[in-house]
Amino acid sequence: MPQASKNTPLKARDYKSDYKPVWCPGCGDFAVLSAITKALAFQELPREDVALITGIGCSSRIAAYTSVYGFHGVHGRALALAGGLKAARPDLTVLVAGGDGDGLSIGGNHFIHACRRNMDMTYIIMDNEVYGMTKGQASPTTDPDWERSKLTPGGTGIRPFNPAAMALTSGASFIARGFTGDPNGLAKILVEAIEHPGFSFVQALSPCKTFRPEQMEWKKHIRAFGDEPTDDASLAAERVYADDGMSTGIIYRRSFPVYQPAGSGDAGPERFDREFAI
Ligand code: SF4
Ligand code: MG
Numbered sequence: 563m564p565q566a567s568k569n570t571p572l573k574a575r576d577y578k579s580d581y582k583p584v585w586c587p588g589c590g591d592f593a594v595l596s597a598i599t600k601a602l603a604f605q606e607l608p609r610e611d612v613a614l615i616t617g618i619g620c621s622s623r624i625a626a627y628t629s630v631y632g633f634h635g636v637h638g639r640a641l642a643l644a645g646g647l648k649a650a651r652p653d654l655t656v657l658v659a660g661g662d663g664d665g666l667s668i669g670g671n672h673f674i675h676a677c678r679r680n681m682d683m684t685y686i687i688m689d690n691e692v693y694g695m696t697k698g699q700a701s702p703t704t705d706p707d708w709e710r711s712k713l714t715p716g717g718t719g720i721r722p723f724n725p726a727a728m729a730l731t732s733g734a735s736f737i738a739r740g741f742t743g744d745p746n747g748l749a750k751i752l753v754e755a756i757e758h759p760g761f762s763f764v765q766a767l768s769p770c771k772t773f774r775p776e777q778m779e780w781k782k783h784i785r786a787f788g789d790e791p792t793d794d795a796s797l798a799a800e801r802v803y804a805d806d807g808m809s810t811g812i813i814y815r816r817s818f819p820v821y822q823p824a825g826s827g828d829a830g831p832e833r834f835d836r837e838f839a840i
Contacts, residue, residue: 571606571709574599579629587838588778590768592623593742594688597766598657599628600745601752607655614657615644617664620695621688624659641676641685648681652827655756656683666702666723671723676761677732679821684755684762687725690770690777704839710773726802729763730795736762737798737814738791739807742769743781747810754812760820767810780808784799787811 585591602612612630616622617640625632625764631654635643644658665673676685691708693699699711700718703725707717713819729737737757740748748766755762767784769777787805792798793811796812 572603573611574603577602577609577629579627581626583627585620585624586772586797588769588771590690590742590766590770591688593745593748594621594659594686594766594768595624595627595749596745597742597752598624598659598686598717601756602619602630604749604753605756607838608664611653612655612657613644613651614659615640615647616658617660617669618695619661619693620770621659621661621690622664624688630657633718638664638672640664641669641672644685645676645679647680648683649823652682656692657756658683659685659688660723661694661701662687662689662691662703663699663701664802665833666725666728669701670723674728677729677734677763677818680733680735680760680818681821681822682759682761684758684764686752686764686766688768689725690768690774691722692770692773694770694773703740712835717830724802724807725763725765730802730814732760732800733818734763734814735760735816735818736812738763738812739765739767739787739810741767741780741784741810743784744810748813751810751812752783758815760818767808771782783808785809787813791815793817 609630614625614632616625616634618637625634640658642658644656648656691703701721706719709717729823738751739750755764787809793816
């Protein structure tokens, strides 16, 4: 890993580790890695002041590919781990990342409560509408008529979640959507998400070239929302429901009290000495 001097600003590449990603060539997750590292470099955040917590899945491998502190957790529990870390170390910039299966299926309950709890962290769902690591099963964002999975011949027949709508109705204070075909645009969104005080949710449309090759056509349909972010939840809901899921940008941003539990930051050895004193 490159050693940066205190006087030399870190570049995006300095936030990458020496591990070579094992993602398939063409996977959208490469661009999320690029966007995260660009955002951290733009904000000149010291690597030791940042932690990236992930769940399980192709996209959750991303923690190992950065040079900030990381924790590759268990399936669906990244937000629980991140909440504990933020409670203990409120001084850290906490990023959380994972896939649509990890975050909206087994981790769905953590997601809705993290939205309403509003701890100061940024959650990126790398959404490819499929379970990639387990070789192509339908996820909570898969369209009902997607037929290529042997587990659900003829499609699931179940309407998918709308992640932005879930975040809105669960009380998230920052909601945005980016696209991996535009890593610079995604990096700009991440900068704003990280700077936002409270829980920031970013849905990153990230094609799975291997199991959803048709998603390579997404770039033809992506467009900007075209409206300034609103702090009006009703207006945000109108925009989210009128959209086909292919519009990108910051949808909603509002100031709510940031939750930080009592005793936060008091996680040093002295506390354990105190609590467990006989
Ligand atoms: Fe990316 Fe899909 Fe390959 Fe997983 S299976 S690394 S999501 S292209
Ligand atoms: Mg997925």
